Amino acid sequence: MVARKVVILFFTVVLFSKPVISQSLDELQAQKASIEKRIEDANNLIASYAKSKTANMRNVNVLNRQIADREKLIGLYEDEIGLLKGDITVLEAEISDNEHQLEQLKEQYVKLIQTTYNNKKRYNELSFFLGAKSFNEFYRRYIMLKEYNKFRYNQGLLIDEKRLELKDSYGLLNTKLKVQNNALKKILNERERLVGDKASLNANIQELKRKESRLKRDIQRQKKTLQKLETTIVNLIAELSKETVEASDFHLAKGQLINPVENGVIVSKFGEHAHPVLKYVKVKNNGVDIQSSNNIAAKAVFSGKVSRIVSIPGYNKAVLIRHGRFLTVYANLDSVRVKKGENVTKNSLIGTIYNGQGENSGVLHFEIWEESKKLNPEHWLMK
Secondary structure, three states, rough: HHHHHEEEEEHHHHHHHHHHHHHHHHHHHHHHHHHHHHHHHHHHHHHHHHOOOOOHHHHHHHHHHHHHHHHHHHHHHHHHHHHHHHHHHHHHHHHHHHHHHHHHHHHHHHHHHHHHHHHHHHHHHHHHHHOOOOOOHHHHHHHHHEEEEEEEEHHHHHHHHHHHHHHHHHHHHHHHHHHHHHHHHHHHHHHHHHHHHHHHHHHHHHHHHOOOHHHHHHHHHHHHHHHHHHHHHHHHHHOOOOOOOOOOOOOHHHHEEEEOEEEEEEEEEEEEEEEEOOOOOOEEEOEEEOOOOOOEEEOOOOOOOEEEEEOOOOOOOEEEOOOOOOOOEEEEEEEEEOOOOOOOOOOOOOEEEOOOOOOOOEEEEEEEEEOEEEOHHOOOOOO
């Protein structure tokens, strides 16, 4: 009795846990699709850089991002396998329990058939009814025989239902086992590609380290460029604080903003971190740098008003769009398609990204500010 209660409790917990497992699997599928798309975009960039046959920071940045995404993808597949194993364990337990129940139903059905056969050998239905001593006994015998036949019929139905239930369970189990096997194959493939990515990254880093003095000059030049951009933005924010602020729902769009560059790959993250090649050198980014191989259009991530269009040495032209108390910055534009004071909507074309010579070619520098506070754009862009 105690064992039966434990089994019932176990399956009750499993039953109520299923929606959570399914939801987690759905979320994993969405995350995997997003990362696989980023890896595909990174592959396109790497293929375009391969034509130059020389190591450059763009290659290093894209490879670093691709390695991080690939490792994350492997982790998601491992999580999926963990969830699938839980599902498979539950299904196997259900199948075992249903098989046991089916065997019991079959045994009961066989006994019913044997009982019916033995009774028919002793007397037929007519003599069974005629042997009644009163009408009430006759009626009781009629009801009893009717219920007995009904019970036997229902036992047959229960056996059929249990067989169908088992068939469905076996089908679902086979499906989950196939998904699990595919996930294992995917992990092996991604790990093999990861080894190749790391080897390629190491080769690029070693070649760039031989050009350390040039790299240091590039880092200092980039640092000065960012400082100029930051000073310009801070001064503009001071000016904008005197202007009337229009209401905006920008604060509700966290995690939902479109990428300002279609098929773009974030190659430089927000904040302070070690340089990808010269690890002892710290670099700082007030936003993110987004690289694209085949699209140089920059688009507005949210509706707003063009507040300023400025020129920044090293970052060409920059457009600042106001969204209430928030500000988005689009720098390193070669040409601008909007005017100061113009209202733009999400997906509006702002301009074309610089697409010439040098490391900044095809790179959009994107920032988000809340008044005088710098925000991490990756927390705001749609994953």
